Amino acid sequence: MRYGYRIDIIHYPLQLTIVLVFHHFNISRQILSSPWAMLALFSILISNNIAAYYWYQLPIQEKIRRLAFPKHSKLAV
Numbered sequence: 001m002r003y004g005y006r007i008d009i010i011h012y013p014l015q016l017t018i019v020l021v022f023h024h025f026n027i028s029r030q031i032l033s034s035p036w037a038m039l040a041l042f043s044i045l046i047s048n049n050i051a052a053y054y055w056y057q058l059p060i061q062e063k064i065r066r067l068a069f070p071k072h073s074k075l076a077v
Helices: 004-024 029-033 035-068
Strands: none
Touching (some): 004 029, 004 035, 029 035
C-alpha cells in the first residue's frame, strides 16, 4: 500500500482548511507551530489516507479491473 501520492494531494487542502478555521474563529496561528499540532496534523493526514485507500481507491481499482478483465470473456474458448 502506497500513501505518498494521496498524502501529497490531501495535505494542502487539509492545512488550508485548518488555517481558514483558525482565522475564522480568531485563534492564534502560533499554536500551529507546536510539535503537538504537527503530530495532530500527521495523525489526521494518515488516517484520512488510510480511509481514502480502503473506501475509495481500492473499490475503484477493483471495479476497473472487473470491467477491463472480465472472468468469463466471450472470446475465451
